[in-house]
Structure formats: structure tokens, C-alpha cells
Amino acid sequence: MNDDLEDRKPIKPPERNHPDDKVRSFIEAVAGEVPLGGAVVKLAGELIPTQAQKARTDWEGAISERTNEHSERLDQHAQMLAPTTTLVGPSLDLAVALARAPSDGMAGRGLTIDDLCKLLPEVDPKEIEKAAFDLNALGLTGIQRAFGGHWSLRLKQKFYEQLDHQVMGWESTTELDARTLANLLLEDEERERTSALHAASGWEKRRFNPAFQFLLNIIPEGRASREIQPDYPSSSICLLDEDKALLRRFIAAR
Template sequence: MELSIPVPTTPDGRVYRYSPNENAQPRHFVLGQATRPCQISDAMRARMKLEPGSPQTVCPYSGIVADDDEFTHPDDREAAIEIAKHAAFADMEEQVRGMLEGLGRRQPRNSMLKIEVDTKRNPRPRPRFYRTDLLRELECDHCGRDYGVYAIGLFCPGCGAPNLRLHFAREVDLVDAQVQLADALDPDLEELAYRLLGNAHEDVLTAFEATLKTLYLFGRVTAFPGVDMPRVGNAFQNVERGQKLFAELSLDPYAMLDDDELAAMKLNIQKRHVIGHNLGVVDAKFAQLSDEAGIGETVHLVAEDIRLFARTAQKVVDGLDGWLGGVAIPPRERAASVNEEAEMETTPAAGMGLSELAYRLGAWLADNSERGLPYPIDGDAVTAAFADTNARDLQDAVAELETDGYITARSMLNTKLPLMRYRVELFATFDPLTRGTDPTLDAVTLAGLALEFESGVNVADLHAKSGWDHRRFNPALSVLVTRIDDRRVSKSGDGQYPTRMFALAATDRVELKRFIERHSRRR
């Protein structure tokens, strides 16, 4: 006998799905019915991973394709077993009840033995619902599939077409609704209207930042499988830092913007910082970017400007959605203005989104590392070097570097500064600015040298081949080994190098060759 149990549904009729990819957090999503379009164009079909109606599903978070059964939630399987057990016991109870009822009807009236049958039945197991938090409901504009995700979904689970632009378009709709609500308030509620507009403006950047971060991490996993993820922090709250991360994927997310749009994007990002962290009061940094208000005044918020900010962000997301679907984004050719060149030369901290003090601290740390290793930082030496700096300001500068992933820091009682440790990201970022060497490009050179080894790579021999001192060699080696499977990198060290030995399997050799190819044009 074969028993078929229908999959439990949500109260609104959707089916719970659960990605088989354990790294595709939050894994949960729901599927509804599909209203198929009358015609699917060749351009739309080219973006799909599956033919609509196929007995397979696409994970909306990671894009993997698997049979429908593999997306069944483990709890659903257990619930199906409970339902089957309930059905089997119900059948047996019904049979026994019928037998006993027959005996009860046939027994003599004066019998001392009385048979009574309990007519109560055990209730059927109730369906289980796993998530009650906010669901983002979408309908794919390619295959018509109705579905919902609990985070940012990259792909339609029904056909696999990129749906990133649809997801962000929903954010734009919500922002527009907030702006309309603020516009409709009475003039005597001006302060409340300003607060609503500020929230709407901040929501644009929050959604935009989360979208870029999600896409970058997806692209990073795809391009560098098995490699540990870098710490992103709030990098996508800054145009230049976001471009630097996406450069690892040979992609400029802002390539579709013209100069005016890119300038407006930078201004709005900085405006969000003023609203969120300075109660809307213009500071010196924002005053340099904009002539709309002076220092100490309240930053202007105009409804149409917020809508324009949202549309500009949508334009970026639309281009990235096309990239997900296999459409290359053309490189952006921009000639920096005289003012931009001067700003880059005089204030590199601004380009990195750091305060001047945090930048000075980062540069000092890079210059005062003897071997370029991720070792503890001498807090007393830092305090002495910055003796003329307010202790609280110095602590904040340390926190900036820690937040952006350049160092690690752990607070301790009775200490002015936390316990700090170098991270390779500090050398990779500050060495090109302060020492004139680039650990990433140096890692390309080391990759070529490592490929010359027949078997395992002895790091001391690799060092000798490079001809560099320890300070230049070690950061480049740290960058290089992130491209190699961690299982083939020795964990031993003697204070000379971050590792003593590593092996290269075929997959590692392919990765190093592609690493060289990706960065060769930067030379």
C-alpha cells in the first residue's frame, strides 16, 4: 500500500520550502500558485534556470537547483509520518469499535457484563508553521510564480530568473508610501513630517546597502568556493569601499550611473549619516559635499529628492540584476575632476570612510609592523605615539578600524585601549597608500611562483624566490593562502611566516591561475 500525504500549507495556502543548502540562510521560503504569462520571450527564457512547471525548485538565496522533494522541510516529513500513524490507528480503532459495537448489540439484556464503546476520536495532528516574522511577498515577472522570502531573495524559486530588482522595487514602493504620508500631514506637524522623511531616506540606504552586501557575498562564494568570507562590515555605506570589494568580482556596481547620478548617490549616502548620527545637523564633512546648508544647520529633506535617491539606487540594482542573469555591465570610464583629484590626494581618509585620526592610526600601525603578520599590537606603543590625542578619541579611532575589519579588538577592564591584533586587511589597504606596495598584486606574483613548485610549497623557498623582505612578503602570502583550500595550508608558524607550508591540488592551481588572470590588468 502507498500512502500519499499532502504537504502542509500556510494559512494563506502557500507551501513551506526549505533549502537543502545549509549555507543559504535563512533557508525558509514559501511557494504559492503560478499565474503563467501568455508568452515567455526568448530574452526572459535566457534568464531562467528552469523551464516553468519543472519538477525542480531553485533556492532563492543561493541559486542551487534540486528536485522538489529535496526542498521539503524536515519537520514536514515528521509531520507526514504523524499523519500516517494517525490514519493507521484511526482505521484500527474503527475496526475494533465496530467489533465491540456488534458485541454490545448481541449481549443479553440481563447480562452482568456490559460493553460500552467510546465514540470519541483522537484529533488529527495540526499542521506546523515555522516562521511568523515578516515575509516579503513577490510574484516573478518571468514565470508568474507567487512566492515569499524571509530575507533578500536573488532568484525566483519557480524558474530561477534573477528577481533582485523586483525585491528592491518593493522597497521603493514602501519608501514612496512613507513620503506620501509625510506630504499629507498638516503644516503644524512639520517636525513629524521631517522625521518621516528622514526615516524614508534612511530606509533607501539601508535596503540598498543590504542588497549590495547580499549580492557581493553571493558573488564571492561563487567566485571563491571554500574560501573564508572577508569581513564586510559597513563597507557598502561608502561608494569607493563598495567598488573596491566588487572589484574582486571584476565588477563596478555603479557603472550604469553618470557623473551627476554618482555624485548625488555619494551626497545622499553622506546625508543619511548626518540624519542618522547627527540628528540632521550639518557637519563640516557634509558641508564640503553640499552647498544646500551650512555647518550647524539642519539638512534639507525634500520628498522628490528622496524619490530620486530611491530611483537612482533602483537603477544600480537593475544593472546588478542583469549581471546575475548573465548580462555584462560595461566598465565605467570616468575622468576625475580637478577637485576630486585634489580631495583624493589630500584626504584619503574621506575616500575610505574613516576619520582623519582613524586613518592616521591605521597608517601608523602598518608602518610599525615589523613582519606584516596578524600578531598582537603593542597598546602602550600606540598610546605613546598618540600621546597628544584625547583618550576617548583614540578609543573611537580604534573602534573605527575594528568595525571596518582592519584589526580585531577586545575590551579589557582597567585598560585605556582594548587588546588589539593586526588583520591582513590592514596591510592590504594601507600598504599601497603608505608604503607603495600592494599585498594583493604581490600575491599575484607569489601565485605565479607557487605554481612553479612540483609538489608542496615550502614557504621559506617561496620567500627566497620573491627576493622581498619579511614585511613585504608576509602580507602578500596571507592574501595568497586565502585562495587555497584551508585543509592544505599548514597551521604551524614560528614567528617568521603566517604558515610554513601549503600544498596545491588541481582545484587550487585553477583558482590561482584565475586569480592571476583577474588581477593582471591592474598591473
């Protein structure tokens, strides 16, 4: 980590009026009075740069390298904000079918290949299996293997965040829904009980739970109850003043 910090130090420009520059200027001035002296000094300057010239060259190279690195990071950031992966064919059909299937908006029970085939009875089972592993490769689902070559598929939070606003017709994203829940939380402390927050939202679990999980990912660890229950990602949360300030900032960052 220390090496990384060293690499991130500001790049200082080369020193101006370096002693080498003054010496070179003096020599050039004297050489100008001697026939062919200027040409010799010019040639020497091209072949044997001063320390100051070397410093400038190194500085320009470092600036170019840092600029290129910064551009690459911006490209990577843009890639994260606007993924270019496009689902087509059976992969798209399976993703839409999974999103619209009855669900509580959480990982749910594992779906077998037979379950997936029931969602798309007109599609070849081999194509459905390929599509399932395509979604897994994109991080939208998780596949767990069992003995005998069997496996089951569960939806991940990323699935809801990337698919719901495109296929569910809610005219909202998971993030915007999370902001709505944050507002409801700040209005009434009683809504720190998840069932009360759910009731205040007026949404079905399929829409509520992904947004609530998005909110839990913002709140510092340790604020959410770890009680095991089947309805929500957490049965309740306990917000401190600093958590409420964090939620206000989240709401404002539209």
C-alpha cells in the first residue's frame, strides 16, 4: 500500500533556472563568437542533454503516463456506470422470465434446470442451461453445484438492480426505490421495523426487498438485525444520528 501511495504523489515540474542551464547558456554565448562554434554546441546539445533537459523529458513522460492512466480509470468507471453487456436470445428470455416469476425479491430457493424449463417450455433445455450459466458469468445469478452433476440457481441483488427497471414496468430503479425508503425511514422511527417500512411503501415484497437490500448496503455494518426470518433481508434496523445524516446525503444525491 505504501508503494501505491508513493506512486500517487504529485508529479513536480522540473526545476527552473537549473545550474546546468546557466552553464549551457554561457557556453552558447561564447561559442557564438567562434566560427562554427554555435553549430558544434548545438550538435552537442542534441547528443548530450543537460541534467535539466533530462529532468524535463522525464517530467513530460511522467505527465503523459499519469494522464493516460487517468483516462483508463475514467473509461473503467464509465464502464461500471453504464455496462455495455447486452443479453440476447435465450439468455434474455430467461432473465425476463426470472424477473417476472413470482418471487419475494430475495435470493429465494435454488431453481433447478427443471424449474427453469417450466419458465420457458418452448426453449430447448440445453439452450436454457447455457443461458443460466451466461447469467451466472455476468454476476446476475449464483449457481451452486451438488452431487451427481446437479446444480441450482439463485438470483443476486445485482440481478434486481440491473433488470427490474427494464422489465418490471415500475418506472423507477432499485436505487430510486431505495431513496423512497430512506425518506420513509427518516419520517418515522417506528419504520425501523422492516414490516412497518414495508407497509408504508405500499409495495409487494418483490419490489420492496431489492430496494431495502440496496439501502442496507449503504447503512454501516452492525445496524441491521441478524434475526433469521423468511420475509425480509433483515427484520429491523437501528439508525444512529450519523446514519441518518448518511441517508440524507443519499437522498440528496439524485
